[in-house]
Amino acid sequence: MTSSSRIAIDAMGGDEGLAVMLAGVAQARxxxxxxEFLLVGDEAAIREGLKNHPNLTAASEVVHAPEVVAGNEKPSQAIRRAKTTSMGVAIDLVKQGRAGAAVSSGNTGALMAMAKLSLRTMPGIDRPALAALLPSLGDNDLVMLDLGANTECDTRNLVQFAVMGAAYARTALDLQAPRVSLLNIGTEDQKGTDQIREAANQLRTALHLPMQFSGFIEGDRLSRGEVDVVVCDGFSGNIALKTAEGTARFVADLLKQAFRSSARSKIGFLISRPATDLLRNHLDPNNHNGAVFLGLNGLVVKSHGGANEIGVANACGVAAKMVRDDLTRRITEDLANFEAEAA
Amino acid sequence: MTSSSRIAIDAMGGDEGLAVMLAGVAQARxxxxxxEFLLVGDEAAIREGLKNHPNLTAASEVVHAPEVVAGNEKPSQAIRRAKTTSMGVAIDLVKQGRAGAAVSSGNTGALMAMAKLSLRTMPGIDRPALAALLPSLGDNDLVMLDLGANTECDTRNLVQFAVMGAAYARTALDLQAPRVSLLNIGTEDQKGTDQIREAANQLRTALHLPMQFSGFIEGDRLSRGEVDVVVCDGFSGNIALKTAEGTARFVADLLKQAFRSSARSKIGFLISRPATDLLRNHLDPNNHNGAVFLGLNGLVVKSHGGANEIGVANACGVAAKMVRDDLTRRITEDLANFEAEAA
Structure with missing residues (x-):
């Protein structure tokens, strides 16, 4: 097998433990x-766990790593232990070319720091970005980036994020020419910061890239299914993502309170259970799992810390699609085309 | 009657028309x-409308203004017509001291521009901020500012917003010492921009102000009821507010789809109707109506463009409380105390 069909799995990271990781990878398989999969972590424990998954055993190799990055560990501390942790070794397998991508449910900050240090940014990319999939009313999820890797961004960063995000959407969402917007506080040309306005000007001229630039989008339209990729600096992206998560939970909490408010409502709740289950299913982060670090010389997928078996399988699916489409090369080509056009 | 018991109403602004404005003001009365109320707009139409509200007629005066600011009118254009529009005249009544506050459901950008130009910022305040009330799981609404008046903010702006927001929360929410947080992308000291970290340092030292500084808050905790005032620059505030609105609508839309998905769910929906009505009621913007421009020499309340009678009454209620508590003087005193302490 070649590296292009192999994914390195940090089998020890995440809150749910090894058994859930292995079950998720088995489902992805x-x-x-x-x-094929390189399962990184405590060798004895992984071999024991694999006994439940003969199908996965046949398609995987175990790579021993004695240590695990803790969920609350500072990135600056974790990177010093990179070579002995399951997270660090999984990333290193990508660097060595033994795997096409790495997947981890572990500490996000540590994963970002290790991935940057080990894989380095791609030529021509100033900063890598964290992109994730969000639920929407449209036919597909929404790609949003950056979600916190870069607190402040200049025009060049935003334009590069747009190109990388579009390439990612083509792969992860199977779209030909994704609709790309910049997050802003209004849709008129004069709205927002100088950086955002200038990024919009540059993206409008990028006529031959496989994307459609759709101008500005406001926070209230994010989930309407009107665009496929939303680009922003890491500060506002993180605020938007977390506010969306918090609001969805808030509405769900209010709904629960309301359903408990009377005997009649409790009965109504039981009867309409399939409907509320449908809602829960649509919003379940496991069904939108698989954030990625874009702009590095290698592919790294961040799975939710609390991802279940289905979530882990989806994160592996994102990795498999990126490996299949050779996303890193795609981004390199798109950027070269964009710069040739802008010149 | 004195100006301190009088509110100027832009009777013509908003999408719902004069009848709804008058019904709302009558409810507030x-x-x-x-x-008492100064009703500003087309005199004949207002007098005709007042026939339905004898109670309001006795407590109001009509002030004629021949023109109306359009909902889509550019602020730069609207301010040229300030003296002849119902919005501009209502603000001018505050400037003249004939009213303690003005309330408008009209064009937000135009209202902001006219209010700034006519009332000017308070001594010591660099920039006014737009503050609004958001629903939460707590006992009271959440005050959030700035929501779009200032795209970029420095440390001094953020600190002043905190002082103004706390004063507003004491008045609008009847709290003794509101809990104030800065919106950030993490709660650790080193997170965020230099401006935010430095604002936190300064607020930590403000020990004698009638507020408790609670550090940083992330977007996913906004509606948990853990703080009373959230301070941010206008860009991220606008993104957070609109993302929260959009997500609440998104979840409601999914819920509707889900309830329609089967006959059983439809029946469940009908039975649990009181519960979903309770939810709708909690999230209804009319129940959290009344955004305010803080930091001007005079009080201006922005009511939602689509506010119904209850919404308008709530916006007038916010104005009435601010007038009663002499909010402008309160902010002046708090700022002076803060600066004396910091010096």
């Missing part, structure tokens, strides 16, 4: 039969 | 019997 059934969906992507051509993929 | 019943809640605040000591208040």
């Amino acid at each position: 059934r969906r992507f039969p051509a993929m | 019943r809640r605040f019997p000591a208040m």
